Amino acid sequence: MPAGNSERGNAEERLVPAAVRAATFAVRWRGLDPQDVYAYLARLADEVERLHREVTTARVECERIRQGLRQWRERHVGCRFTDPQWPHGSQWPKHTNRGPR
Known part of the structure; x- marks a missing residue:
């Protein structure tokens, strides 16, 4: 989860590609591979941009x-x-619901 965001997020906040690309994550011991996380975020940002x-x-x-x-x-x-x-x-003419014929 990006730093500074609650788990559910603010309903008023819109997910925009720039915010996805700029997301940062807290560093933890034995955490996720940062390259994998940022590659996924890049794909997600591209998809959000396409949807917009x-x-x-x-x-x-x-x-x-x-x-x-x-x-x-x-x-x-x-x-x-x-x-x-x-x-x-x-x-x-008025149609009636007779069902399939």
Whole structure:
């Protein structure tokens, strides 16, 4: 466990790659191999960095989709489906949960 952190950590603290790379550990007799620990931390930091990029990309995409949906709703606020050939008039049919057929 990095020095200065409780076992559970602070819920408000975010795990960022720079903090993982800068983590230090208390020296103990017969402790872990420092090279193994820091190699693992480097891999962990790379993974955290990749995940941060994925989350950022997903948030941008989500906002783009939200914006597109808002624009679509604004353009179609008064639209209704009206087809004289449609057997249910201007209403979409209600689905029932019949299970698998």
